[in-house]
Amino acid sequence: MGKFISFPSLLFIFFFILSIISSSSSSSSSSCPIDLSYVETFPWDTSLCREPVHKDCCQTLLSLFGIGTAQHLRDTLNFQLPDANSSSSCLSNFQDRLSAVSVNSSLVPQCFQNSTQFVADPKGCAGIITIQDWFEKAGPTTARLNDSCKGDVTGLTRCSSCLDAGLKATTQLLGIDPNGTKCFHFAVLYAAGIANELGPKDLSTASCMLALPLSVTETGKSSDNLSRKSILKILFGSLGAVIGVLLAVVLIITYRRRDKRRRQNAHHEEFVDSFRATVLPNSGAKWFRLSELERATNGFSQRNLIGQGAYGIVYKGTLSDGTLVAVKQVVNLDSQGDEEFCNEVEIISKIRHRNLLSLRGCCVTSDDTKGRRRYLVYDFMSNGSLSDNLSNSWRSNTNNGKTPLTWPQRKSIILDVAKGLAYLHYGVKPAIYHRDIKGTNILLDSEMKAKVADFGLAKQIGDEGQSHLTTRVAGTYGYLAPEYALYGQLTEKSDVYSFGIVILEIMSGKKALETTNPSVVLITDWAWTALKSGKVEEVFEESIRREGPKGVMERFVRVGILCSHVMVAFRPTISEALRMLEGDIDIPRLPDRPLPLSHESFSSSVGFNSFTSGSQTSRPSSSTRSAF
Numbered sequence: 001m002g003k004f005i006s007f008p009s010l011l012f013i014f015f016f017i018l019s020i021i022s023s024s025s026s027s028s029s030s031s032c033p034i035d036l037s038y039v040e041t042f043p044w045d046t047s048l049c050r051e052p053v054h055k056d057c058c059q060t061l062l063s064l065f066g067i068g069t070a071q072h073l074r075d076t077l078n079f080q081l082p083d084a085n086s087s088s089s090c091l092s093n094f095q096d097r098l099s100a101v102s103v104n105s106s107l108v109p110q111c112f113q114n115s116t117q118f119v120a121d122p123k124g125c126a127g128i129i130t131i132q133d134w135f136e137k138a139g140p141t142t143a144r145l146n147d148s149c150k151g152d153v154t155g156l157t158r159c160s161s162c163l164d165a166g167l168k169a170t171t172q173l174l175g176i177d178p179n180g181t182k183c184f185h186f187a188v189l190y191a192a193g194i195a196n197e198l199g200p201k202d203l204s205t206a207s208c209m210l211a212l213p214l215s216v217t218e219t220g221k222s223s224d225n226l227s228r229k230s231i232l233k234i235l236f237g238s239l240g241a242v243i244g245v246l247l248a249v250v251l252i253i254t255y256r257r258r259d260k261r262r263r264q265n266a267h268h269e270e271f272v273d274s275f276r277a278t279v280l281p282n283s284g285a286k287w288f289r290l291s292e293l294e295r296a297t298n299g300f301s302q303r304n305l306i307g308q309g310a311y312g313i314v315y316k317g318t319l320s321d322g323t324l325v326a327v328k329q330v331v332n333l334d335s336q337g338d339e340e341f342c343n344e345v346e347i348i349s350k351i352r353h354r355n356l357l358s359l360r361g362c363c364v365t366s367d368d369t370k371g372r373r374r375y376l377v378y379d380f381m382s383n384g385s386l387s388d389n390l391s392n393s394w395r396s397n398t399n400n401g402k403t404p405l406t407w408p409q410r411k412s413i414i415l416d417v418a419k420g421l422a423y424l425h426y427g428v429k430p431a432i433y434h435r436d437i438k439g440t441n442i443l444l445d446s447e448m449k450a451k452v453a454d455f456g457l458a459k460q461i462g463d464e465g466q467s468h469l470t471t472r473v474a475g476t477y478g479y480l481a482p483e484y485a486l487y488g489q490l491t492e493k494s495d496v497y498s499f500g501i502v503i504l505e506i507m508s509g510k511k512a513l514e515t516t517n518p519s520v521v522l523i524t525d526w527a528w529t530a531l532k533s534g535k536v537e538e539v540f541e542e543s544i545r546r547e548g549p550k551g552v553m554e555r556f557v558r559v560g561i562l563c564s565h566v567m568v569a570f571r572p573t574i575s576e577a578l579r580m581l582e583g584d585i586d587i588p589r590l591p592d593r594p595l596p597l598s599h600e601s602f603s604s605s606v607g608f609n610s611f612t613s614g615s616q617t618s619r620p621s622s623s624t625r626s627a628f
């Protein structure tokens with residue numbers, strides 16, 4: 001089974017494409033409404049995308065392309081490209097430009113998994129297509145963006161305040177359209193393209209709002225280098241562009257074919273066999289027969305159903321030896337479902353830690369009568385999920401038989417989750433980022449010990465560059481770190497963000513994103529406002545207010561706020577957070593945050609500048625870089 005197309009056919013494709021390009025290159029390049037020439041002149045850090053390709057390369061390319069989209073918004077007042085044709089022509093133009101600066105253009109199809117992501121689509125975010133739609137939907141949050149994101153946004157404090165305004169606008173939009181996956185992206189395009197009068201091609205704008213890494217020598221933009229570059233361009237530019245496009249198209253075709261073949265090859269039997277052979281033997285987990293699971297769950301009866309989510313249906317079951325288990329049926333059986341299933345089994349079968357839910361076994365059916373089914377079998381957690389135990393104060397049906405958690409229970413749950421996460425980040429090599437830490441993924445056993453569950457979204461972080469990069473944003477809004485929501489930039493700090501939100505939920509019994517009020521409120525902002533005004537006890541849920549030393553409870557709230565700071569640079573690592581919670585190290589002074597949207601000084605939209613009392617004046621460009 002040849003992995004690659006044979007050389008003669010490659011040659012054929014080459015000339016075939018050559019003829020297509022020579023006949024249509026002028027029309028295809030003219031249909032991209034974005035002028036991408038900045039790719040060659042803007043001082044972005046090209047070294048990240050040269051061999052060896054750095055893990056931040058994809059995010060860098062997305063940010064770089066973002067300059068063009070933001071400029072497009074500025075020029076045409078449209079958030080996205082008009083149609084798929086213009087989008088693909090922009091991407092191929094983008095590839096040419098990258099080739100001209102010696103960046104392998106095949107990175108584009110790798111990083112931009114779906115070229116339609118740049119095409120106007122009312123489902124992207126609350127039906128927004130033009131700037132007019134934005135003004136209608138984003139409402140007063142626009143004024144905040146106008147204010148916080150104007151002028152030179154160099155420095156952590158200024159950038160953080162702009163970012164925060166972007167998050168506010170996003171929150172507002174998600175209140176209108178909870179499924180709007182592009183809302184944060186639009187907020188950034190608005191900030192860089194409209195709110196900031198300097199525009200997306202300004203260095204500080206691109207570096208803060210689009211999180212574009214700049215080249216180290218950016219300060220001394222040498223005209224010498226520029227002119228040398230233009231001479232080189234004149235000499236080799238056109239030749240390079242043609243070769244680049246050819247190479248790119250050939251690579252895309254090869255890539256697509258290989259991908260298709262790979263998918264076909266992931267034929268069921270093969271999949272099952274390789275699985276049986278490789279995954280389970282040394283993991284302590286066992287293979288179940290479907291009949292065993294049917295017996296255990298009364299034929300998957302409705303009465304045994306204990307949970308249902310986007311990734312699966314969970315049944316309670318009793319094995320023949322009497323042990324209680326949770327049987328999760330994986331629902332997406334398309335190729336992605338298979339992938340996620342493999343991923344989950346592979347990852348969790350390697351993990352053993354008392355604060356992580358371990359796998360008891362799994363079951364894969366292949367017979368045609370019952371269809372293809374996949375099951376995962378876990379220990380049964382008798383006290384359900386953390387959300388079940390916190391729901392008292394935010395659901396009307398409070399009589400689900402649960403008493404509110406006590407402060408010592410809450411404290412130990414928070415520490416358990418921190419330990420589980422610290423193990424994922426530091427205890428296994430390569431590290432695992434969970435990516436979907438939230439209340440429903442934290443389970444409680446009979447002794448109220450917490451275990452982190454659901455690694456369906458976890459990805460193992462290899463050293464080989466691209467594999468863990470994703471533009472498909474998974475996870476849950478409200479818990480999602482802003483940089484991850486926007487760029488799929490996945491770091492350990494994204495988990496830390498979600499963990500911070502969970503701490504605040506546990507302390508307060510409130511939801512991550514409170515949408516019941518007319519205005520949508522982020523839990524971090526609410527907690528920060530209370531803490532800053534000296535009323536930290538308002539954050540503690542009523543039932544625990546009189547328990548425990550207030551100082552310790554306040555420490556937990558502070559760590560929660562710090563972990564869920566919008567700026568990656570301010571968040572601790574999970575092991576630092578754990579030591580802060582345990583009181584082993586001091587909590588740094590909380591970085592100043594802008595006032596929440598609901599604050600009166602904002603609604604009058606006059607006294608807005610009053611908050612800049614913070615003392616963050618340093619400007620480490622390496623940390624602003626990780627801004628979004």
Ligand SMILES: *[C@@H]1O[C@H](CO)[C@@H](O)[C@H](O)[C@H]1NC(C)=O
Pocket residue numbers: 083085
């Ligand atoms: C896109 O291009 C194809 C062929 O190049 C053409 O048939 C189609 O009509 C174009 N679609 C739009 C919306 O321009």
Ligand SMILES: *[C@@H]1O[C@H](CO)[C@@H](O)[C@H](O)[C@H]1NC(C)=O
Pocket residue numbers: 104105106107
């Ligand atoms: C570009 O990258 C692909 C795989 O990522 C590789 O096969 C190809 O050789 C690279 N091309 C160049 C010119 O380095």
Ligand SMILES: *[C@@H]1O[C@H](CO)[C@@H](O)[C@H](O)[C@H]1NC(C)=O
Pocket residue numbers: 113114115116117
């Ligand atoms: C691209 O994404 C859209 C939705 O965002 C989806 O409908 C479409 O099928 C995707 N296309 C490919 C090729 O994955």
Ligand SMILES: *[C@@H]1O[C@H](CO)[C@@H](O)[C@H](O)[C@H]1NC(C)=O
Pocket residue numbers: 140142143146194195
């Ligand atoms: C924000 O700025 C834009 C562009 O300068 C302007 O058109 C818009 O009216 C402003 N909106 C508010 C609410 O200030």
Ligand SMILES: *[C@@H]1O[C@H](CO)[C@@H](O)[C@H](O)[C@H]1NC(C)=O
Pocket residue numbers: 176177178179
């Ligand atoms: C969001 O998506 C879910 C399912 O994916 C659907 O049930 C729900 O109606 C959608 N909500 C809106 C506001 O479109």
Ligand SMILES: *[C@@H]1O[C@H](CO)[C@@H](O)[C@H](O)[C@H]1NC(C)=O
Pocket residue numbers: 217220221222225
């Ligand atoms: C000019 O280009 C050379 C390599 O081409 C590089 O080493 C040098 O840092 C560049 N100087 C500036 C100021 O960009």
